[in-house]
Amino acid sequence: MAAKKTLYLANPYGFSAQQNRGPLRELKAALEALGAEVWEPFERNNQIDRASSGWAYRIGQADLSDVRDSDGLFAVVNGCPPDEGVMVELGMAIAWDKPVFLFRDDFRRCTDSDAYPLNLMLFAGLPETGWEAWWYGSVEEIADPGKALVRWLKGDLPG
16 A cells, blocks of 8 residues: 655644634645645644744744655645745745645735736746646635545646
């Protein structure tokens, strides 16, 4: 049996107890239901004692290591602009040529482009045509077998 693919869940939800109990758990459960091993950074790397010197650096390095070592990245890109940390993690995944999947259930448009709902650089890791298959607008859409994530987890897409 093939090992589960690891999916780094880049998100800002862990900063809020309410979002951690709601949207974050819901997203993680949806991804795990598809067979992904989800690496959620707040759960994995935020146990560092914030009273100790250098705590922020250690968290940042742990997150960087997880992005580098994961098989792919699922990024929550809500907000105008989206969370800065998520954008850095997304940029690293694109630079390391990892499959990236974008999630946005925020209806606001934040773009100069007619083609993309966000800054065009966020789409640099997606295919030029058919990028919509890598874009998710709801938790329910994550399990869509016609979308890229399900196909990637099954091994039908490179990465």
